[in-house]
Amino acid sequence: MAKSQVLREFWMFLKQEKKYWLAPIVFVLALFGLLLVFAQSSAVAPFIYTLF
Numbered sequence: 001m002a003k004s005q006v007l008r009e010f011w012m013f014l015k016q017e018k019k020y021w022l023a024p025i026v027f028v029l030a031l032f033g034l035l036l037v038f039a040q041s042s043a044v045a046p047f048i049y050t051l052f
Contacts, residue, residue: 014020 010026014023
């Protein structure tokens with residue numbers, strides 16, 4: 001299953017069920033996940049872990 005297909009299916013679910021409020025939550029969680037993944041290999045990691 002391609003990434004674009006997963007995103008398309010998620011968007012269709014949001015439209016069909018009228019749960020547009022889920023989109024910002026998923027977006028913020030994805031950003032936090034990316035932040036943690038990229039911060040592990042940098043010198044910024046100790047500062048980011050103190051935020052949580």
